[in-house]
Amino acid sequence: MADTRQITIKDVAQAAGVSFKTVSRVLNDEPNVRKELRDRVKAIAAELGYVPNVAARDLAGGRSYLIGLMFDNPSESYISKIQTGAITRCRTTGYYLIVEPLEPTDDVVATLEPILSRLRVEGLILTPPICDNLAVLDAIERAGVRYVRIAPDRDADRAPCVAMDDVHAAYEMTRHLLSLGHRDIAFIKGHPGHGAAPRRLEGYLRAMGEAGLVVPAEHIQPGQFSFQSGMVAGEALLGLDHPPTAIFASNDDMALGVMWAALHAGLSVPGDISVAGFDDSQPSRMAWPQLTTVRQPIAEMSAAAVDILIEGANRGRASQPANRWLDYELVVRGSTGAPRPVSARVEPRMISS
Amino acid sequence: MADTRQITIKDVAQAAGVSFKTVSRVLNDEPNVRKELRDRVKAIAAELGYVPNVAARDLAGGRSYLIGLMFDNPSESYISKIQTGAITRCRTTGYYLIVEPLEPTDDVVATLEPILSRLRVEGLILTPPICDNLAVLDAIERAGVRYVRIAPDRDADRAPCVAMDDVHAAYEMTRHLLSLGHRDIAFIKGHPGHGAAPRRLEGYLRAMGEAGLVVPAEHIQPGQFSFQSGMVAGEALLGLDHPPTAIFASNDDMALGVMWAALHAGLSVPGDISVAGFDDSQPSRMAWPQLTTVRQPIAEMSAAAVDILIEGANRGRASQPANRWLDYELVVRGSTGAPRPVSARVEPRMISS
DNA sequence: TTGAAAGCGCTAACAG
DNA sequence: CTGTTAGCGCTTTCAA
Numbered sequence: 001m002a003d004t005r006q007i008t009i010k011d012v013a014q015a016a017g018v019s020f021k022t023v024s025r026v027l028n029d030e031p032n033v034r035k036e037l038r039d040r041v042k043a044i045a046a047e048l049g050y051v052p053n054v055a056a057r058d059l060a061g062g063r064s065y066l067i068g069l070m071f072d073n074p075s076e077s078y079i080s081k082i083q084t085g086a087i088t089r090c091r092t093t094g095y096y097l098i099v100e101p102l103e104p105t106d107d108v109v110a111t112l113e114p115i116l117s118r119l120r121v122e123g124l125i126l127t128p129p130i131c132d133n134l135a136v137l138d139a140i141e142r143a144g145v146r147y148v149r150i151a152p153d154r155d156a157d158r159a160p161c162v163a164m165d166d167v168h169a170a171y172e173m174t175r176h177l178l179s180l181g182h183r184d185i186a187f188i189k190g191h192p193g194h195g196a197a198p199r200r201l202e203g204y205l206r207a208m209g210e211a212g213l214v215v216p217a218e219h220i221q222p223g224q225f226s227f228q229s230g231m232v233a234g235e236a237l238l239g240l241d242h243p244p245t246a247i248f249a250s251n252d253d254m255a256l257g258v259m260w261a262a263l264h265a266g267l268s269v270p271g272d273i274s275v276a277g278f279d280d281s282q283p284s285r286m287a288w289p290q291l292t293t294v295r296q297p298i299a300e301m302s303a304a305a306v307d308i309l310i311e312g313a314n315r316g317r318a319s320q321p322a323n324r325w326l327d328y329e330l331v332v333r334g335s336t337g338a339p340r341p342v343s344a345r346v347e348p349r350m351i352s353s
Numbered sequence: 354m355a356d357t358r359q360i361t362i363k364d365v366a367q368a369a370g371v372s373f374k375t376v377s378r379v380l381n382d383e384p385n386v387r388k389e390l391r392d393r394v395k396a397i398a399a400e401l402g403y404v405p406n407v408a409a410r411d412l413a414g415g416r417s418y419l420i421g422l423m424f425d426n427p428s429e430s431y432i433s434k435i436q437t438g439a440i441t442r443c444r445t446t447g448y449y450l451i452v453e454p455l456e457p458t459d460d461v462v463a464t465l466e467p468i469l470s471r472l473r474v475e476g477l478i479l480t481p482p483i484c485d486n487l488a489v490l491d492a493i494e495r496a497g498v499r500y501v502r503i504a505p506d507r508d509a510d511r512a513p514c515v516a517m518d519d520v521h522a523a524y525e526m527t528r529h530l531l532s533l534g535h536r537d538i539a540f541i542k543g544h545p546g547h548g549a550a551p552r553r554l555e556g557y558l559r560a561m562g563e564a565g566l567v568v569p570a571e572h573i574q575p576g577q578f579s580f581q582s583g584m585v586a587g588e589a590l591l592g593l594d595h596p597p598t599a600i601f602a603s604n605d606d607m608a609l610g611v612m613w614a615a616l617h618a619g620l621s622v623p624g625d626i627s628v629a630g631f632d633d634s635q636p637s638r639m640a641w642p643q644l645t646t647v648r649q650p651i652a653e654m655s656a657a658a659v660d661i662l663i664e665g666a667n668r669g670r671a672s673q674p675a676n677r678w679l680d681y682e683l684v685v686r687g688s689t690g691a692p693r694p695v696s697a698r699v700e701p702r703m704i705s706s
Numbered sequence: 707t708t709g710a711a712a713g714c715g716c717t718a719a720c721a722g
Numbered sequence: 723c724t725g726t727t728a729g730c731g732c733t734t735t736c737a738a
Contacts (some may be wrong), residue, residue: 006470009732018708019708019709020709020731020732021708021734022708025736030613031707032707032708033707034708037707037708040732051466051510052731053412053730053731054471054473055409055473055731055732056408056730057732057733058408059409059714059733060714061732061733064408064734075432076429076432079433082431083452087452092473094467096468097452098450098451098600099450111444113674115449117404118406118407120408121406123404182591199689214734217712227639241527246616256639259641262643263641267528282636285580286580287639288609288616290616315709359715360716361715361716363715372724372725372726373715373716374724374725375723375725377717379723381717390724406714409714409715409716409717410716410717411730412715412716412717412730413715413717414717414718414730517710528729587725620729
């Protein structure tokens with residue numbers, strides 16, 4: 001139970017023979033301390049193993065050194081990366097991360113309240129889709145808490161945000177499929193409430209348009225970003241009179257659903273049908289064949305979000321930090337290939353569901 | 354910027370016409386307050402929208418209302434469930450969760466230090482494999498912080514823990530395969546540093562032994578709990594002169610690797626080979642066919658861990674709470690079925706890697 | 707460039 | 723049963 005009393009700022013002051021206020025100045029990099037004294041105090045603090053007490057700092061200075069991460073995104077993989085990125089950055093800056101997963105059934109504003117008023121986090125990171133929930137944004141602003149949105153869909157100017165160029169990523173993926181020789185490329189849309197969904201569709205349509213291709217309406221299927229919805233869309237697509245030779249699902253989970261449907265129908269991937277996803281999730285690497293997809297800079301996005309929050313905290317509330325755009329990467333793996341010559345196409349078997 | 358001054362305990366006291374200490378008593382459910390007064394104070398506090406300041410409580414009472422979760426487990430799915438369980442319970446008890454993912458490259462003890470000494474969490478939850486890292490346990494105990502281990506492997510009596518019966522779960526899974534008619538059931542072991550690994554092996558061996566079966570040495574393959582290692586083990590098993598008719602991988606990721614190897618070798622699952630996993634991870638439901646597996650009560654385990662920590666915090670450090678054992682569930686899905694009659698067995702194709 | 711005093715909002719000891 | 727008095731460890735005035 002080694003409950004030796006905590007080393008406080010006063011212990012350091014005494015050891016250094018200065019007032020504890022001077023120590024405080026040194027620790028907070030405040031001006032007006034002789035460099036020599038500053039160095040000495042730092043050395044002594046390190047030697048004593050002094051660590052400032054967060055609660056005391058909060059109480060006196062109103063800074064909690066806490067950053068909150070709220071999410072209602074069902075993708076474990078996405079969230080895991082978001083957390084890793086945010087925490088890595090927090091660690092090097094003396095901040096801590098409070099995570100707050102929201103279930104669809106939760107009253108988000110009510111759940112938010114304690115974080116805002118009891119804990120008094122210094123900033124909040126919001127991921128899609130909750131970053132587009134206006135009631136949430138209102139509640140946060142009402143509490144006077146700073147926040148950063150990751151890949152928001154609407155009101156991009158309302159608060160700082162970090163994002164990647166979904167449109168161009170989807171555009172490039174479609175170009176990849178095109179370059180393989182595909183012409184009949186179908187697309188599965190994402191969850192309508194999800195900002196990235198329309199952007200990915202836009203990129204796809206642009207590439208198809210530039211290639212001079214007309215996309216039949218039935219080649220664009222609705223989806224929910226879930227495995228299940230990808231499966232349903234895949235079955236619909238493969239059952240068409242003129243089925244596509246490639247399917248671009250706008251996230252990995254749906255792409256996996258498409259692969260399920262294809263294999264279930266006796267088709268081989270990518271021999272009979274190429275499948276592409278979006279996210280580079282862990283399951284995308286565990287599928288057979290592995291999925292061609294887009295790697296999002298997810299961890300980098302949340303790390304950037306932390307940076308923005310901390311910068312803001314240090315500069316005071318006045319200045320509005322710039323938004324940040326990060327780079328994606330096309331990851332070509334086994335699930336996409338050249339289409340078969342028309343003569344060699346296989347009919348999908350009847351699907352027994 | 355609604356930065357209206359925070360409502361404090363004194364505001365409530367004034368409004369109620371009592372001393373602020375009485376309010377404190379009411380809020381903390383301390384004895385010695387007339388019920389009538391108690392109710393009145395509660396009503397007024399609610400009316401004013403009073404929320405106690407966590408930092409002040411911490412500073413004065415030494416209680417941070419923070420619980421830390423440390424993990425170095427690579428499974429996103431496992432961690433996601435652990436977090437959900439812990440946070441759900443925290444939410445109903447006024448606690449907050451600080452998460453701290455550890456990379457293999459991190460100096461765990463050094464990373465731990467700020468959590469222990471700056472933040473002064475009230476308790477720590479440790480998941481495998483870090484819960485068996487003795488240096489970590491030493492550091493935590495040295496700091497006098499309470500902790501609960503989830504499914505630890507060794508020194509079960511050193512601190513409270515919550516776990517499930519891995520031995521019996523693996524036993525039941527093996528029984529399931531046996532009941533389907535399999536006799537040649539292979540097993541892929543887990544990461545040697547992982548406590549559950551030997552327990553699952555034990556359950557498998559017990560079931561095979563009770564069935565009067567002798568397991569050839571080459572039917573027990575090493576593994577690392579990773580997709581990759583499952584793939585390698587699967588290829589080895591399927592390439593045997595007498596390949597098994599069923600493979601029980603001791604986690605889902607490896608089972609998915611086995612399925613990859615099987616499909617790659619031109620075998621069908623479960624027609625040619627049955628595959629079973631362990632964990633009921635998200636990818637296990639996205640595979641084709643879906644994986645037969647064991648659902649671990651993961652969220653329940655971390656919720657129980659939070660309970661133990663909070664109980665302990667309220668009762669003081671003296672009493673040692675009891676460990677908790679939770680129930681698992683066998684989830685039978687498409688990847689296991691009856692073996693083909695011997696006459697109908699297929700040779701695996703040459704694997705081109 | 708330094709230091710002293712005054713709290714931050716709350717709980718812990720004591721008194722009444 | 724209720725109130726008073728001290729701090730917790732730090733930052734923020736303001737004075738030297």
